[in-house]
Amino acid sequence: MKVKLSRIFMYIFLSVAAFLSLFPLYWTAVSATNTTPDILAASMTPGSQLIANFTRLLELSSLGRAFWNSARNAVLLTALSVSICSLAGYAFEVYHSKAKDRLMSVLLLSMMIPFAAIMIPLFRLMANMGLVNTTLGFMLPTISTAFLIMLFRQSTRSFPREMIEAARIDGLNEMFIFIRIYIPTMKSTYAAATTITFMAAWNVFLWPRIIMMSPDSVTMPMLISNLMAGYVTEFGVVMLAVLIATLPTILLFLFLQRYFAEGIMGTVK
Amino acid sequence: MKKLLVLILVLALAFVVIACDNDNGNGDGEITGSVEDGGTITVWCWDPAFNIFAMDQAAIIYQAINPNFEIEIIETPWEQVDEQITTFATAGTLDLLPDIMLVQDQAFQLNVMNFPEVFLDLTDSGINFSEFGAAKTSLSTVNGRNYGVPFDNGVTIMGLRTDVIGQAGLTIDDFTSVTWNDFITLGQQVLEATGRPMLATTAGGADYVDFMIKSAGVSMFNADGSPNLDNNPTLREAIAIYVELVQTGVLVEVDGWDAFIGSFVNDVVAGTIAGCWILGSIQQNPDHEGLWAVTNVPRLNVAGGTNFSSWGGSSWAVTTNANAALAIDFLKHTFAGSVELYDILLPEAGALATWIPAAASTVYQEEHTFFGGQRVAADIINFSANIPTFYFGIFHYEGISALEVAITNILNGADIDAELQAAQEFIEFQMRG
Numbered sequence: 001m002k003v004k005l006s007r008i009f010m011y012i013f014l015s016v017a018a019f020l021s022l023f024p025l026y027w028t029a030v031s032a033t034n035t036t037p038d039i040l041a042a043s044m045t046p047g048s049q050l051i052a053n054f055t056r057l058l059e060l061s062s063l064g065r066a067f068w069n070s071a072r073n074a075v076l077l078t079a080l081s082v083s084i085c086s087l088a089g090y091a092f093e094v095y096h097s098k099a100k101d102r103l104m105s106v107l108l109l110s111m112m113i114p115f116a117a118i119m120i121p122l123f124r125l126m127a128n129m130g131l132v133n134t135t136l137g138f139m140l141p142t143i144s145t146a147f148l149i150m151l152f153r154q155s156t157r158s159f160p161r162e163m164i165e166a167a168r169i170d171g172l173n174e175m176f177i178f179i180r181i182y183i184p185t186m187k188s189t190y191a192a193a194t195t196i197t198f199m200a201a202w203n204v205f206l207w208p209r210i211i212m213m214s215p216d217s218v219t220m221p222m223l224i225s226n227l228m229a230g231y232v233t234e235f236g237v238v239m240l241a242v243l244i245a246t247l248p249t250i251l252l253f254l255f256l257q258r259y260f261a262e263g264i265m266g267t268v269k
Numbered sequence: 270m271k272k273l274l275v276l277i278l279v280l281a282l283a284f285v286v287i288a289c290d291n292d293n294g295n296g297d298g299e300i301t302g303s304v305e306d307g308g309t310i311t312v313w314c315w316d317p318a319f320n321i322f323a324m325d326q327a328a329i330i331y332q333a334i335n336p337n338f339e340i341e342i343i344e345t346p347w348e349q350v351d352e353q354i355t356t357f358a359t360a361g362t363l364d365l366l367p368d369i370m371l372v373q374d375q376a377f378q379l380n381v382m383n384f385p386e387v388f389l390d391l392t393d394s395g396i397n398f399s400e401f402g403a404a405k406t407s408l409s410t411v412n413g414r415n416y417g418v419p420f421d422n423g424v425t426i427m428g429l430r431t432d433v434i435g436q437a438g439l440t441i442d443d444f445t446s447v448t449w450n451d452f453i454t455l456g457q458q459v460l461e462a463t464g465r466p467m468l469a470t471t472a473g474g475a476d477y478v479d480f481m482i483k484s485a486g487v488s489m490f491n492a493d494g495s496p497n498l499d500n501n502p503t504l505r506e507a508i509a510i511y512v513e514l515v516q517t518g519v520l521v522e523v524d525g526w527d528a529f530i531g532s533f534v535n536d537v538v539a540g541t542i543a544g545c546w547i548l549g550s551i552q553q554n555p556d557h558e559g560l561w562a563v564t565n566v567p568r569l570n571v572a573g574g575t576n577f578s579s580w581g582g583s584s585w586a587v588t589t590n591a592n593a594a595l596a597i598d599f600l601k602h603t604f605a606g607s608v609e610l611y612d613i614l615l616p617e618a619g620a621l622a623t624w625i626p627a628a629a630s631t632v633y634q635e636e637h638t639f640f641g642g643q644r645v646a647a648d649i650i651n652f653s654a655n656i657p658t659f660y661f662g663i664f665h666y667e668g669i670s671a672l673e674v675a676i677t678n679i680l681n682g683a684d685i686d687a688e689l690q691a692a693q694e695f696i697e698f699q700m701r702g
Binding site (some may be wrong): 231 | 344
């Protein structure tokens with residue numbers, strides 16, 4: 001009886017949590033099909049304005065270009081970031097020494113510095129290197145993050161060392177051990193790191209807003225911000241843009257969610 | 270390990286050296302370049318339906334005079350313009366600035382005073398600033414020097430639903446040129462007859478108190494820049510009126526800007542007060558066609574109190590990185606010299622001019638069916654001529670923050686004088702920092 005009661009409470013709690021998580025998405029989807037007055041009147045039912053809102057969105061913004069820019073930036077940054085940080089995390093743990101531990105502590109300290117504090121010197125650096133308005137200028141500051149290195153380092157702790165020893169005895173060099181043994185074994189950590197990095201790269205707003213000034217380099221979050229900048233906001237159009245901007249991260253998460261929890265917990269199967 | 274440490278230190282040093290290489294652009298403030306050769310002017314502004322449209326139209330008009338002229342408009346929301354000014358000036362990368370940028374009036378003086386190296390002095394540029402409303406040009410003037418060509422009008426207007434006030438036996442004339450005390454009495458009649466508050470505003474904001482004191486030409490700061498909150502009878506009166514508006518239910522506080530727009534689009538309140546740029550939002554509900562009218566705002570019962578104020582609005586700034594001669598010639602022949610441009614902007618974008626010669630145009634005399642046939646544009650231009658001049662000051666944003674805290678506390682029962690004293694001390698502390 002006691003078990004049943006706790007189960008009921010658990011389901012109630014989970015239902016509330018699911019509702020709180022899904023409602024904003026539902027509201028966004030419904031609002032994307034409604035007019036501004038309908039949205040401001042808190043209409044909860046789908047309307048008939050989806051095509052009108054989409055046409056207006058194409059009129060007001062360069063949707064295709066923004067989507068392409070966001071996708072290109074996010075994919076490139078995720079691929080580079082996950083590759084470099086996994087190498088670093090692996091090296092910090094496998095080629096372990098006291099000096100490296102100290103260096104890791106310094107790296108972790110960098111997580112405590114807010115981005116706004118380094119933004120201006122960073123911008124100046126990029127401007128002097130001629131990287132304003134370039135994808136490289138956008139990516140360089142965030143390719144290597146202390147969080148991701150830490151995630152890989154922690155996960156590597158549960159990676160069986162015997163496999164490395166066995167591979168070495170079989171004559172495999174260090175790079176091939178990493179590529180052929182480490183990467184396939186740690187795919188759940190890679191999935192988690194990919195999801196986290198892709199979401200951060202897709203949603204990043206402040207830095208591209210500073211470094212990407214050309215109209216050709218506008219990204220999805222910048223496009224949404226531009227839609228909200230005028231005296232009159234067309235909320236249906238904004239909601240449609242938000243929905244379109246949310247879809248890739250939802251899809252990626254659904255695709256990789258099987259591995260996500262394992263990866264975050266640092267377990268190896 | 271030592272080698273690694275040395276490598277890291279050398280790299281860090283290299284970055285610092287690169288970062289400290291100071292290049293302040295061509296911030297000498299001289300008007301350079303040539304008009305005849307033409308060229309491309311880069312512009313930062315933010316609203317495709319409004320100021321971007323205006324810039325596009327201005328470029329078409331100017332191209333008839335100067336065929337070699339091209340324009341590149343970069344859609345840049347105001348917050349981004351504000352951030353970029355700070356970033357570029359602080360980082361010394363003024364060569365990345367555009368030729369022209371649109372700056373919100375409330376932040377114009379503040380930015381010119383903080384970053385004079387960004388803004389070109391336009392006083393002797395040949396632009397006739399006397400053809401703009403004095404109150405409007407004063408917002409982009411620092412130490413008697415003009416730094417901005419006024420663009421859109423931020424005249425504060427009161428829009429009312431004639432059908433709603435009609436249910437209480439009132440007309441728009443009853444609300445025209447009244448005091449706030451009269452307005453509260455009339456508002457209570459409407460509330461009683463219809464159950465609708467007159468107005469809504471965003472909770473925790475100080476917009477109302479801000480435009481009220483501006484309507485009497487009073488600032489939160491003295492001319493020397495020192496704060497003037499604790500010994501300011503106009504500010505005290507404005508806060509007292511605001512508290513009464515809320516307590517009587519004539520004005521309701523709502524949660525956020527969307528709810529504020531929703532309040533009058535969705536029949537929650539009987540009207541709204543804001544800058545005249547709110548006209549676009551008012552017209553979003555087609556069911557309200559013919560049911561709105563516009564009048565001036567109530568006045569404070571203090572010395573110098575008027576029924577005219579400003580809220581928002583923006584002006585064009587020319588940067589020190591500009592092809593200055595071309596940028597100035599362009600502005601001179603368009604926003605500061607073309608009736609034709611304003612004739613297009615009013616009906617197409619709802620942009621009301623601050624350039625006085627535009628008001629004589631027949632377009633400004635046209636009747637507006639959404640507002641029951643009222644000549645809205647002509648009326649608003651007349652309002653704008655009567656706005657008292659006003660000084661924002663370099664700490665305007667800090668002043669607004671202090672006021673927001675004070676107003677919230679006063680609404681929760683705190684003493685006005687004690688709160689204004691605390692606000693004064695807060696600003697003084699901020700200014701020392």
